[in-house]
Amino acid sequence: MSIAENIARIREEMNAAAIAAGRKPEDILLCAATKMNDSEKVRQAIAAGVDCCGENRVQELTAKLADNAYQGAPVHFIGHLQTNKVKQVVGKVDLIQSVDSQRLLDAINREALRQGICQDVLLEVNIGQEESKSGFSKDELPEILEKMGDYPNIRVRGLMAIPPICENSTKNRKFFQEMWQLTVDIRAKKYDNVWVDILSMGMSDDYAEAIACGSTMIRVGTAIFGKRNYP
Numbered sequence: 026m027s028i029a030e031n032i033a034r035i036r037e038e039m040n041a042a043a044i045a046a047g048r049k050p051e052d053i054l055l056c057a058a059t060k061m062n063d064s065e066k067v068r069q070a071i072a073a074g075v076d077c078c079g080e081n082r083v084q085e086l087t088a089k090l091a092d093n094a095y096q097g098a099p100v101h102f103i104g105h106l107q108t109n110k111v112k113q114v115v116g117k118v119d120l121i122q123s124v125d126s127q128r129l130l131d132a133i134n135r136e137a138l139r140q141g142i143c144q145d146v147l148l149e150v151n152i153g154q155e156e157s158k159s160g161f162s163k164d165e166l167p168e169i170l171e172k173m174g175d176y177p178n179i180r181v182r183g184l185m186a187i188p189p190i191c192e193n194s195t196k197n198r199k200f201f202q203e204m205w206q207l208t209v210d211i212r213a214k215k216y217d218n219v220w221v222d223i224l225s226m227g228m229s230d231d232y233a234e235a236i237a238c239g240s241t242m243i244r245v246g247t248a249i250f251g252k253r254n255y256p
C-alpha cells in the first residue's frame with residue numbers, strides 16, 4: 026500500500042470513529058509522525074493531506090526544514106527535547122507537543138522572549154506513571170498550570186500523552202478517559218497563558234479508541250509509512 030492509500034484508509038477510520046462517538050470528523054487532526062522517514066516520504070504524506078507533521082529528533086527536524094520537506098505544512102515537535110537544543114526548535118515549529126519539565130518551560134520561554142514570539146506548546150502527561158516515560162504527573166499539573174502566568178512567551182494549548190501499551194482496549198480507554206477529564210478540569214479553571222483546545226493522543230494501534238475518548242489530534246507513524254527500520 027502506498028502512503029496515500031494508507032492515509033486515505035486512516036481518514037476513513039478516523040471519520041467512522043468520530044461519527045460513532047457523535048463527534049465532527051473535522052475536529053480531529055492527523056499528525057504524521059515522520060521520524061526516520063526521509064523528505065520524499067514526508068512530501069508524499071503532505072500531498073496526501075495529513076494536517077501536520079511531528080518530528081522526534083532535533084537533528085532530523087533541522088535537516089528536513091533545510092530540505093523544504095514540509096512544504097509549508099505545520100510542523101510539530103513530539104520527541105523529548107533537551108534544554109540545550111531549544112534554540113533549534115522554538116520559532117521553527119508551530120507546536121512543541123512534548124514539554125515535560127519546568128526546566129524546559131524556562132528554556133523555551135527564554136528563547137521565545139529573545140526571538141520576540143509566543144511559542145505554542147502542549148504539556149506532556151505521564152498518564153501511566155511509567156518510569157521509562159517523561160511528562161508531568163497528573164498531580165503536578167495544577168501547580169505547573171498556576172505557574173504559567175510567569176511564562177508570557179508561552180501559550181499552553183493543551184495536553185499530550187503516550188499511555189502504556191495495554192493488553193486490552195478497556196484498560197487503554199481508562200487512560201484516554203483520564204486525559205480527557207484533565208482537559209475538562211483545566212478548562213473549568215482560569216489559568217494565565219493557558220488555552221486548552223488540543224488533546225493529542227492516539228497512535229497507529231489505538232487511534233480509533235483515542236478518538237472515541239475525545240482526542241483532537243492523533244499522531245500516526247507506522248500506519249502511514251510502514252514499519253520503521255531502526256539501525
Ligand SMILES: *Cc1c(COP(=O)(O)O)cnc(C)c1O
Pocket residue numbers: 058060081103104187228229230244245246247248
Ligand atoms: C513514533 C511516535 C508516534 C507514532 O507511533 P506509531 O505507533 O508508529 O504510529 C506517536 N507519537 C510519538 C511521540 C512518537 O514518537
